[in-house]
Amino acid sequence: MSAISRRSPGEWLQLALGGAVVCAMFYPAVWMVLSSFKTNREIFKHPFGLPNDWKWSNFAEAWDKGGLGGLYLNSVIVTATAVTLTVCLATAAAFAFSRLEFPGRRWLYRILLIGLLLPPPVVAIPLFAILRDLGLLNTLTALVLAGTAWSLSLTIFIMTGYFNSIRPDMEEAAMLEGANIWQIFRDISVPMVWPSMLTLAIVNTINIWNELMFALLFIVDDEKRTLPVGLIRFFGRYSTDYAMVFAALTITTVPILALYFLLQRHVIAGLSATAMD
Amino acid sequence: MKLFTGLAITGAMALLAATTALADVEIRITHPMSSGAGKEAFDTIVAAFEAANPGVTVKQIVFDDDIYSDTGLITQLQSNEVPDIYFQWAGYPVQRDVEAGYAYDLSAAMSDGWKDTFIESAFSPGSGTAFDGKIYMVPISLDVTNTIWYNKTIFAENGLVPPATWDDFLALVKVLAAAGETPIVTGNNELWPLGNWASHIAARTVPSAEYDAAFRQQKTFAEAGFLKPLELMQGLAEAGAFNKDMQGLGADPAMAAFFQEAAAMHPIGSWLVGSEGDLAVEGFDYGQFDTPVIDPAMNGSKSVIGTMTGFVQHAKAAHPAEATAFLKFLTSQDEAVRWAQSGAISPVEGVAEKANLSPQMKGMADMLAGADAMVSPPDTTYPVPVAEAYYQAAAYAASGEKSAADALTWLDETVGAMPKP
Amino acid sequence: MADRNNRHRPISTGASNLLFVAPAMLVFGLFVLWPLASSVYYAFTSWSGYAAPDWVGLDNFRRAIFDDPVHLASYLHVTLYILGTLVLEVSFGLVMAVMLNSDRPGYSIMRGMFFSPMVLSMTAAGVLWAFVLDYRLGLLNSVLRGVGLQDWAQPWLSQSSTALIAIMFVSGWKFSGFYMVIFFAALRRIPRSIYEAATLDGATPVKQFFTITLPLLRQQMLTCVLLAVTGGFAGFDLFFTMTNGGPFDTTQVPATWIIRQGFDNNQLGYATAMTVILAVVVLIVSIIYLRLTERGDHVRH
Numbered sequence: 001m002s003a004i005s006r007r008s009p010g011e012w013l014q015l016a017l018g019g020a021v022v023c024a025m026f027y028p029a030v031w032m033v034l035s036s037f038k039t040n041r042e043i044f045k046h047p048f049g050l051p052n053d054w055k056w057s058n059f060a061e062a063w064d065k066g067g068l069g070g071l072y073l074n075s076v077i078v079t080a081t082a083v084t085l086t087v088c089l090a091t092a093a094a095f096a097f098s099r100l101e102f103p104g105r106r107w108l109y110r111i112l113l114i115g116l117l118l119p120p121p122v123v124a125i126p127l128f129a130i131l132r133d134l135g136l137l138n139t140l141t142a143l144v145l146a147g148t149a150w151s152l153s154l155t156i157f158i159m160t161g162y163f164n165s166i167r168p169d170m171e172e173a174a175m176l177e178g179a180n181i182w183q184i185f186r187d188i189s190v191p192m193v194w195p196s197m198l199t200l201a202i203v204n205t206i207n208i209w210n211e212l213m214f215a216l217l218f219i220v221d222d223e224k225r226t227l228p229v230g231l232i233r234f235f236g237r238y239s240t241d242y243a244m245v246f247a248a249l250t251i252t253t254v255p256i257l258a259l260y261f262l263l264q265r266h267v268i269a270g271l272s273a274t275a276m277d
Numbered sequence: 278m279k280l281f282t283g284l285a286i287t288g289a290m291a292l293l294a295a296t297t298a299l300a301d302v303e304i305r306i307t308h309p310m311s312s313g314a315g316k317e318a319f320d321t322i323v324a325a326f327e328a329a330n331p332g333v334t335v336k337q338i339v340f341d342d343d344i345y346s347d348t349g350l351i352t353q354l355q356s357n358e359v360p361d362i363y364f365q366w367a368g369y370p371v372q373r374d375v376e377a378g379y380a381y382d383l384s385a386a387m388s389d390g391w392k393d394t395f396i397e398s399a400f401s402p403g404s405g406t407a408f409d410g411k412i413y414m415v416p417i418s419l420d421v422t423n424t425i426w427y428n429k430t431i432f433a434e435n436g437l438v439p440p441a442t443w444d445d446f447l448a449l450v451k452v453l454a455a456a457g458e459t460p461i462v463t464g465n466n467e468l469w470p471l472g473n474w475a476s477h478i479a480a481r482t483v484p485s486a487e488y489d490a491a492f493r494q495q496k497t498f499a500e501a502g503f504l505k506p507l508e509l510m511q512g513l514a515e516a517g518a519f520n521k522d523m524q525g526l527g528a529d530p531a532m533a534a535f536f537q538e539a540a541a542m543h544p545i546g547s548w549l550v551g552s553e554g555d556l557a558v559e560g561f562d563y564g565q566f567d568t569p570v571i572d573p574a575m576n577g578s579k580s581v582i583g584t585m586t587g588f589v590q591h592a593k594a595a596h597p598a599e600a601t602a603f604l605k606f607l608t609s610q611d612e613a614v615r616w617a618q619s620g621a622i623s624p625v626e627g628v629a630e631k632a633n634l635s636p637q638m639k640g641m642a643d644m645l646a647g648a649d650a651m652v653s654p655p656d657t658t659y660p661v662p663v664a665e666a667y668y669q670a671a672a673y674a675a676s677g678e679k680s681a682a683d684a685l686t687w688l689d690e691t692v693g694a695m696p697k698p
Numbered sequence: 699m700a701d702r703n704n705r706h707r708p709i710s711t712g713a714s715n716l717l718f719v720a721p722a723m724l725v726f727g728l729f730v731l732w733p734l735a736s737s738v739y740y741a742f743t744s745w746s747g748y749a750a751p752d753w754v755g756l757d758n759f760r761r762a763i764f765d766d767p768v769h770l771a772s773y774l775h776v777t778l779y780i781l782g783t784l785v786l787e788v789s790f791g792l793v794m795a796v797m798l799n800s801d802r803p804g805y806s807i808m809r810g811m812f813f814s815p816m817v818l819s820m821t822a823a824g825v826l827w828a829f830v831l832d833y834r835l836g837l838l839n840s841v842l843r844g845v846g847l848q849d850w851a852q853p854w855l856s857q858s859s860t861a862l863i864a865i866m867f868v869s870g871w872k873f874s875g876f877y878m879v880i881f882f883a884a885l886r887r888i889p890r891s892i893y894e895a896a897t898l899d900g901a902t903p904v905k906q907f908f909t910i911t912l913p914l915l916r917q918q919m920l921t922c923v924l925l926a927v928t929g930g931f932a933g934f935d936l937f938f939t940m941t942n943g944g945p946f947d948t949t950q951v952p953a954t955w956i957i958r959q960g961f962d963n964n965q966l967g968y969a970t971a972m973t974v975i976l977a978v979v980v981l982i983v984s985i986i987y988l989r990l991t992e993r994g995d996h997v998r999h
Contacts, residue, residue, distance in 0.1 A: 007802070010903060011800070011802070014797060014800065015802075015804075017797060018794070018797040018798050018805075018808060019808065021794065021797070021812075022798075022808045022811050022812050023811075025811065025812055025814075025815065025871060025875075026811040026812070026814060028815075028826050028827075028830065028871075029814060029815075029818070031837075032822075032826055044835060047837055047840060085725075089721050089722040089725065090722060092718045092719070092721065092722065093718060093719040093721075093722040093723070095718055096715055096716075096718035096719045097719065098705065098706075099706075099708060099709050099710070100708050100709065100710050100711070100715040100718065101708035101710070101711040101712075101715065102711070102712065102713055102714075102715035102716045102719075103713055103716070104716075108719060108723060111731070112726065113984055114730065114731070114734070114977075114981075114984075115726060115730050116928070117928045117931070117932065117980045117981075117983065117984050117987075118730075118734070118932065118976075118977060118980055119931070119932035119933070119934050119953045119976075120934075123730070123733040123734050123737060123973065124957070124960075125737065125740070125747075125960055125966055125969065125970060125973075126732075126733035126734070126736045126737040126740065126970070127729060127733040128352065128355075129355075129733075129736070130728070130729070130732060130733055130736070132355060132356055132357060135357055137352070137356040137357065137358075138356060138358060145725065145728075145729055146729050148725055148729075149725045149726050149728070149729035149730050150729070150730065152722055152725065152726050152730075153726070153730075156722065164705055164706070167706060168706050168707075168709055171709050172709055175709050175710070181709075181710055181715065181718075184709070185718070206816070206817055209819070210818075210819035210820060210821070212819070212820065212821060212935060213934070213935070216344070216348065217348055217352055218352075220307075220338055220349075220352065220353050220356070221336075221338060222338065222339065227819075228819055228821045231819075231821050231822070232341075232344075232821055233311065233340075233341055235821075235825055236311065236312075236341040236529065237311055237312045237341070239527070239529045239530055239533065240529075240530070240533040240537075240556060242829070245825060249822050249825060249826070252819075252822070253817075253818055253819070253822050256817055256818075257814060257817055257818075260810070260813075260814065260817045261807075261810050261814075264806070264809075264810045264813075267813075267879075347961045347962050348961045351747055351748075351961070351964075354748075355747070373746070373748050373749075374748070376748070376749055377748035377749050379748070466856075466941070466942065466944050466945070520833075520834075521833055521853045521856065521857075522832075522833035522834070522853030522855075522856035523856065524853075524856045524857070524944055524945030524946065525833070525853060525854075525855040525856030525857075525861070525941065525944065525945055526833075526856065534834065539834060661962070661963050661964060662963045662965065665962075665963065669946065672946070673946065676945075678858065678945075678946060691767075694761065694765035694766060696744065696754075696757065696761070
């Protein structure tokens with residue numbers, strides 16, 4: 001061990017304090033997972049310990065009772081479609097806002113701000129009426145379109161900031177060589193901002209995956225419901241069967257947590273891109 | 278035996294199907310029966326109907342109670358693909374559906390003798406199922422929306438018996454509180470659980486014309502004499518009657534707490550019986566008594582608070598004939614008995630006697646039979662915001678957040694700001 | 699969010715470039731702007747959602763501004779909540795960003811753990827915290843009773859005095875990771891040599907925090923404060939799952955009250971009027987926001 005890697009007392013203090021806070025913050029999630037292996041009795045009698053007997057069967061039971069398979073599938077369909085749509089539309093728009101000039105550019109950009117500042121529930125009522133008139137109520141398409149529309153603002157803002165942080169030298173050079181705008185966008189700009197697109201895809205995945213309000217209002221059929229709504233129903237029905245509740249919570253949150261830990265670097269890099277300066 | 282009845286019905290319905298030539302159709306039914314014995318019974322009835330009607334399938338669209346009444350139903354009624362049949366509470370909700378053109382007039386379908394299979398009061402004026410002489414709702418249950426359930430073991434341990442008067446009741450609450458028990462558990466975060474009870478108490482202490490005038494915004498609640506019921510609520514609070522977390526607790530967790538012996542009493546509706554199997558600890562023993570007599574001089578000192586629930590056929594149902602056929606099937610003797618045995622008091626004539634009821638349900642039925650008046654819950658009778666304001670005033674007094682007098686002032690100010698009908 | 703000042707010279711001009719923004723603006727217009735605009739009409743009507751709307755002029759607005767104490771109180775609550783988030787989310791996030799800023803092994807995973815509540819759905823977080831804060835069986839009260847502090851056990855979400863504060867803490871748990879990440883990324887861009895020089899001059903880490911770190915993070919703090927303010931007004935899920943406005947409307951914020959009036963009480967016309975008011979308030983905030991970011995840019999350049 002070299003001298004550089006030895007920790008100073010200050011660093012030990014930093015580790016101890018930081019570690020304690022982090023553990024406290026993370027504990028509820030750990031506790032949720034541990035509780036999902038226990039029986040109801042054990043959750044109340046020994047809320048803090050490890051399970052006496054790891055009851056894996058809780059998961060199978062929650063999966064069956066909650067019909068989690070179908071809910072999962074719907075959530076995956078909605079999230080994948082909406083996230084792809086959001087990132088593609090937002091990248092094209094951000095490219096235009098940053099690299100191109102066109103009539104109304106500043107105004108359109110400002111209007112987008114509304115989407116960033118307004119909570120979706122406040123337009124739930126008229127949005128419902130519009131989806132009805134379009135014949136989209138009770139379809140996954142409604143969730144995809146509404147989810148996309150309400151994700152566009154933030155995504156475009158961050159993406160535009162990212163474009164602005166890169167000098168347009170490559171694009172200008174291509175322009176001089178006679179490439180058209182579409183070719184420049186496809187062959188130069190998109191590959192350039194590809195890492196940012198991935199980051200924004202992850203951020204939007206978290207948001208849309210967890211979206212509750214639209215799913216609650218716009219979907220009627222059991223077989224078209226997404227995970228958050230299905231879970232609310234599940235909790236209502238098994239409100240006192242805590243082992244079941246925690247098993248269902250664990251099944252539905254651990255994958256998204258794992259996805260986050262795998263791609264953590266990208267999220268942090270993306271959120272901290274110049275857009276947040 | 279059941280198998281044979283089932284076969285007989287199947288045969289009869291097959292004939293019917295042949296004559297009326299029911300095509301391959303799906304009828305959509307939406308309701309908030311999401312769990313418990315009621316759901317099981319309903320599923321069985323649906324399966325029997327499908328077996329009896331080849332080519333007809335029933336699709337159930339189920340929401341939890343609160344979501345159903347807040348957003349679940351209205352969003353469906355307004356969508357392009359409306360449900361053929363939907364669950365509704367009798368009274369103001371049905372009337373509103375009639376005015377908005379959602380409810381189908383079932384009078385013609387009822388005229389062939391179907392109507393006579395129900396008890397007489399099922400469609401009487403004021404029943405909330407019929408308006409202007411036209412029938413809009415097929416009732417399936419008489420719900421007592423509030424009565425007092427008690428834990429027999431805890432009562433016995435403290436040497437207590439169901440009280441006859443309000444003073445006895447208050448004394449009993451004090452005994453329980455002194456013994457370290459939670460006398461009453463209620464989950465009031467949606468305001469209606471305690472609100473219903475407080476309304477029943479108001480109906481026992483406020484003359485009925487005044488009561489009606491206040492909820493219709495024709496008189497202030499103070500003028501109508503609502504101080505008294507709020508004072509009774511305050512008195513309970515001072516006696517330490519309620520669980521401390523009643524304003525944050527949901528109705529279902531509160532019921533679970535009662536079934537887990539965490540409290541001696543739980544004021545809630547007759548549907549509690551249907552959850553016993555899911556929630557009660559082993560050996561749980563419980564009984565029921567109604568709100569004790571407050572003022573023997575008042576009319577309706579033995580009143581019961583309740584309403585009917587049932588199904589409305591949508592005016593724009595895609596398959597009206599099949600929808601009506603289902604409603605007839607649902608209220609036929611055998612199916613009504615099946616439904617009643619899941620923990621309901623059926624408005625179908627003769628079912629209550631025929632069904633094999635639990636002692637608790639039997640108590641309910643007897644109580645209904647002996648009642649001298651029927652009080653409807655304000656939130657299914659009057660405009661919802663006014664009803665909810667009273668519920669909240671009652672919660673203020675019952676939780677000790679405001680005195681009865683302050684709660685009353687708050688109530689009249691709040692209702693005064695609402696638009697008049 | 700920086701636009702004008704950071705922008706480079708456009709590589710192309712002309713109306714045909716609109717094609718690149720058209721798809722996004724179409725979706726945004728149809729499902730964000732159009733519902734917002736159409737709600738303006740309903741705001742002037744009495745509409746239950748069942749029967750046809752009746753024109754009532756300015757009645758809804760008069761009621762919302764003068765006759766609805768809960769509506770007015772909801773703005774007070776949201777303001778208190780936002781002030782709370784500045785401490786429990788922004789400041790806490792900043793402190794933790796400094797605390798977790800190290801290349802030593804383990805810190806990356808610790809940052810991930812700190813951020814993880816952000817990833818959980820509000821539904822999951824709500825259920826989890828309902829269990830922690832439950833009066834009778836909750837973890838928090840169990841611990842308090844276990845260590846002999848019976849009197850400290852409270853019905854946290856059921857009484858007016860503690861409900862809003864409890865929500866603020868849950869909010870801090872849920873969202874502080876977001877601010878930590880923003881500050882952390884900015885910290886990484888501060889050259890280490892500045893700190894090394896300060897250490898040689900004998901400055902303590904605490905002094906370095908106040909004299910170097912804070913001034914250099916000015917821009918991020920401005921952004922975070924504004925995100926907290928605007929995000930606070932948009933807050934719905936947290937309040938809806940934790941208390942739904944109760945007890946006694948003491949945690950009612952504009953969004954929950956609008957939904958309550960619109961859907962529970964079938965006063966969709968009145969609810970849309972309050973929506974319009976919220977939109978106006980948010981618009982004013984957004985104008986201030988734009989001014990501030992513009993000024994911030996001037997300071998930097």
